[in-house]
Amino acid sequence: MALAWALAVLSLLPLLDAQSPECTKFTTVPITNATLDQLAGKWFYIASAFRFVEFRESAKEIQATFFHLLPNHTEDVVLVREYMTIGGKCVYNSSYLEVQRENGTLSKHADKPEATPEQLRAFQEAIVCMGMSKSEIMYTDEKKDVCGPLEKQHEEERKKEDVGS
Template identity: 55%
Template sequence: MALSWTLAALSLLPLLDAQSPVCANLTAAPITNATLDQLLASPQISGKWFYLASAFHNPEFNQSVRTIHAAFFYFTPNHTDDTILLREYLTIGNQCIYNSSYLKVQRENGTLSKHEFGKEQFADLLLTKDPKIFMLGFSLRDEQNKGLSFYADKAEVTEEQMRVFHEAIKCLGIQTSEINYTDAKKDLCGPLEKQQKEERQKEKEGHTALD
């Protein structure tokens, strides 16, 4: 599904300098083994993230995100083969859609990618000082296709956290009126998430019993 993989960006980049201008920090940094090893030990890795908002000039991306009413995801990174397992729950229309897929990690230029729209799509990973939020940048130097998406570890964020996203949007020359927001109250994936958690727990207990 268009843009679905962007819902699972892994926080692979060093923290951006909070004292620097926002626009100066909208650049991906190289991903190193040390960065991956540090993040693999982080409790955030197994955590739950929410897709909250985005704004795109790319017409295909913009059309796709407009259909997403609510979304959250889990991911599991593998620094050995430079991939990330994505498990995402999307509420589109009146139904919940679950997807499981793998993202590729490009270490040297600090990006994630997945094959969509007939080609490999790339996104820069961008963080701020606040480890509870992050952004993904798309074609940031391309006026016709640039875009930015915003994620957090909760379905609702503070005014300060949202301000970080709004400032970045303005820095890119995108109007705040162009932003598409999700609404956690419209989420329909809670029951499926609960069911899958119970199934995984039973499977885990079954393996433990066999051991």
């Protein structure tokens, strides 16, 4: 499952409650530890759509992005290690996401930078239900990713730290 699809579902679905009846299939359920375990791993940012011009303009600069999500069940946070290709350069960032268990949704992931046609359709349907147009979706191009070497370096450093512990 593509990161963009999952993030769209996770961040947009709570807003769909007041939408038209045709959008009723998009509902939310509480996040459990099992949900967090499903979110763990590597995700790829494939597409996004924003109503706010500032966000849309920022998203246009992104050529490719992938994330590593590492949930912490006891603190209800998820560590996000993000590798973005912007202007042909790799930009690395790490941050934490807070988990609001009662307002979340369930999702699964696959470790690949492509979305299936079904996943893209579901994402596009969610965008339309949010009152946006499919033409507002901006897609990334995984072929432009230049963050692979930095990711490998970080993985090697983590392995050395784990061995030393």
